[in-house]
Amino acid sequence: MSTRVPPGTFAAAALIARKDLAIEFRTRSAFLAAIVFSLLAIVIFFFAWDATAVNAVDLAPGVLWVIFTFSGLLGLHRSFGVEEADRAIDALLASPVDREAVFLGKALANLLFVLGVQALAIPAVALFYNLPLSRVLGPLVGIAVLAAIGLVSVGTLFSAMAANTRLAELLLPVLALPFFVPIILPAAQSTARLLSGRPIAEAMSWLRILIAFDIVFVVACALAFPFTLED
Amino acid sequence: MTTPVPTEDRRNIDWLLTIAVVAVTATFIRAIFFTPAEALQGLAQKIFYVHAPSAFIALYVAFGIVAVSGALYLWLRDERLDRIAASAAEVGVVYMTVVLITGPMWGKPVWGTWWTWDARLTLTLFLWFVFLGYLILRGAIEDHGTRARYSAVLGVLGALLVPFIHLSVYLFRTLHPMPIVLKPGRPSLPNSMLATFAMSFVSFALLFVALLRARYRLAARVDALVAEEEFEPAPMPNLRAEPIR
Numbered sequence: 001m002s003t004r005v006p007p008g009t010f011a012a013a014a015l016i017a018r019k020d021l022a023i024e025f026r027t028r029s030a031f032l033a034a035i036v037f038s039l040l041a042i043v044i045f046f047f048a049w050d051a052t053a054v055n056a057v058d059l060a061p062g063v064l065w066v067i068f069t070f071s072g073l074l075g076l077h078r079s080f081g082v083e084e085a086d087r088a089i090d091a092l093l094a095s096p097v098d099r100e101a102v103f104l105g106k107a108l109a110n111l112l113f114v115l116g117v118q119a120l121a122i123p124a125v126a127l128f129y130n131l132p133l134s135r136v137l138g139p140l141v142g143i144a145v146l147a148a149i150g151l152v153s154v155g156t157l158f159s160a161m162a163a164n165t166r167l168a169e170l171l172l173p174v175l176a177l178p179f180f181v182p183i184i185l186p187a188a189q190s191t192a193r194l195l196s197g198r199p200i201a202e203a204m205s206w207l208r209i210l211i212a213f214d215i216v217f218v219v220a221c222a223l224a225f226p227f228t229l230e231d
Numbered sequence: 232m233t234t235p236v237p238t239e240d241r242r243n244i245d246w247l248l249t250i251a252v253v254a255v256t257a258t259f260i261r262a263i264f265f266t267p268a269e270a271l272q273g274l275a276q277k278i279f280y281v282h283a284p285s286a287f288i289a290l291y292v293a294f295g296i297v298a299v300s301g302a303l304y305l306w307l308r309d310e311r312l313d314r315i316a317a318s319a320a321e322v323g324v325v326y327m328t329v330v331l332i333t334g335p336m337w338g339k340p341v342w343g344t345w346w347t348w349d350a351r352l353t354l355t356l357f358l359w360f361v362f363l364g365y366l367i368l369r370g371a372i373e374d375h376g377t378r379a380r381y382s383a384v385l386g387v388l389g390a391l392l393v394p395f396i397h398l399s400v401y402l403f404r405t406l407h408p409m410p411i412v413l414k415p416g417r418p419s420l421p422n423s424m425l426a427t428f429a430m431s432f433v434s435f436a437l438l439f440v441a442l443l444r445a446r447y448r449l450a451a452r453v454d455a456l457v458a459e460e461e462f463e464p465a466p467m468p469n470l471r472a473e474p475i476r
Contacts, residue, residue: 154388161381165371174367175385178360182395189402205402213395220391224384227305 009104012097016105021112023082030078031116034071038121041067042128056129061191064125065184068118068144069151073173075113076155079106080163089229099226103156107221110152118144136194143194146207147187149214154179157221160228179217186210251441254434258427266427278337280427284435286330286355292439293323294358294390297365301386304379310454313379316386318446320365322439327359353400354393361389375454 007015024031045063046056083089092102122140126133133140155176162171187210190203262280269276296319304312334352335345346352365385372378420428 157384157388161368161384164377164381165368166373167367167371171368171371175364178357178364178396179388179392181357182392182399185399206399209395209399209402216391216395217388220388224388227380227384 006096007101009098009101012101013104013108016092016097016102017108017112020079020082020106020109024078024109024113030075031113034074034113034117035120037074038067038071038117039124041070042121042125046128057131057195058192060125060129060131060195061188063129064122064191065147065188067121067125068114068147069177069180069184071117071121072110072114072148072151072155073176075110075117076152076159076176077162077169077172079110079156079159081159081169084163093229099229100222102229103160103222103225106160107152107156107218110156111148114148114152115145118148131195135197139194139200140191143187143190143207143210146210146214147183150183150210150217151180153214153218153221157225157228160225164228182209182213186213245441245445247437248441248445251434251438255438258431258434261430262427267421267423269424272341275337275340278333280431281435282330282333282337283428284432285326285333287432288435288439289323289326289330290355290358292436293319293326294362294393296443297323297362297386298390301383304383305387310375310379311451313383314447314450314454315443316382317369317450318443320362320369320382320386321446322442324359324362324366325442326435326439327355327362330355331359348400350397350401354397357396357400358389358393361385361392365389375457 006012042063045059045066049059080089083092093099122144123133125131155172158172158175158179162168162175165171186206190200190206190210193203193206194200258280262277266277266280268274297316300312300316300319303309304316334355338347339345365382368385369378369382372381
């Protein structure tokens with residue numbers, strides 16, 4: 001940006017996302033933690049059930065979505081926690097960009113974070129649970145992206161709120177998990193349909209909930225975000 | 232906001248709360264002694280007179296007040312709206328807890344199970360979690376303006392969440408009885424039970440209003456005291472352990 005004209009909303013959002021991802025790429029702290037957490041959870045879940053009584057294919061959808069939820073929370077904690085150090089958030093708010101752009105940038109960085117975790121966790125679950133991944137990969141990626149959009153839109157907003165409270169990161173799961181129900185439930189149900197070889201049309205009513213949730217909450221959270229910042 | 236602090240307030244009897252408590256007691260007496268027992272469910276059905284009105288008031292009235300006054304607060308920035316929302320959330324949690332305790336007590340003898348993952352039970356449970364999160368959020372913020380804005384945002388988003396949770400848990404199966412009173416055509420309750428139900432509904436609604444009013448007054452008094460002692464904030468009853476961030 002050599003000109004003095006402030007960037008538009010989307011350009012500013014892209015800049016903020018790039019900043020967050022650069023921090024994450026250079027430290028790799030949260031991403032590595034989320035990946036290791038996912039692998040550990042995959043292994044522990046397997047041993048928590050009786051493998052002779054429950055089919056791995058029946059277990060896999062639940063495991064996948066529980067892992068994505070909690071590893072996503074790991075990334076979302078960091079999103080505004082990193083801005084609280086040295087009050088970096090003040091500089092961000094003083095910059096000539098819309099508050100909505102800050103939200104979109106943060107959410108975009110979080111989305112890429114969650115998608116990155118999913119890109120590694122889905123093959124890992126397929127490997128350990130012996131899933132027919134190649135057959136369902138396309139629709140599964142679609143479901144994962146739809147669910148990730150919902151998770152990060154709500155999660156980014158609540159992360160901004162939680163960072164400003166006395167409980168900080170302890171508050172995020174308490175606030176966010178009830179809101180994740182209409183994401184995890186459709187995602188896990190349609191994943192289960194896919195993995196048991198049913199046609200995707202059977203999961204359409206679930207997918208419709210997921211799509212509607214994404215539309216409503218991306219808009220609502222972007223509109224609500226300016227209210228969560230100090231005036 | 233400088234609400235005058237009524238100093239003699241403590242000695243005055245809250246007449247509305249008194250009437251409400253008397254009305255609820257009268258309802259219990261009527262429900263237990265002067266209303267016929269249901270033929271199939273027996274005495275267990277008496278829980279209905281506590282369970283159904285509490286559920287309606289908690290799910291529709293309390294949640295509605297929290298969401299609407301939250302939205303209005305973000306628009307008008309009037310502290311009173313925030314106090315109303317906070318009071319409705321607190322009383323609503325109490326009512327919803329009553330629903331979640333009486334539900335399993337009724338479910339065990341009638342359905343044969345304490346809990347079932349039915350659409351309405353699940354929705355109630357998750358709204359209870361949203362309410363609890365709301366109160367925990369309020370307890371974790373010191374600054375008045377921030378607390379009001381954050382809880383308003385959560386209240387509005389919570390209202391948006393309701394149809395989604397409802398739809399997604401409804402796609403699971405449902406075991407809960409469909410509406411008995413508010414349905415097209417005549418209510419399927421005999422007149423004697425309907426009268427008791429109407430009475431319980433009115434008395435529980437009255438109790439809700441009375442508790443809301445009492446809680447609102449308390450919030451107004453606390454705010455007035457804090458405004459008075461601007462330099463030395465008045466100690467709040469709980470959540471004081473952590474240093475201020």
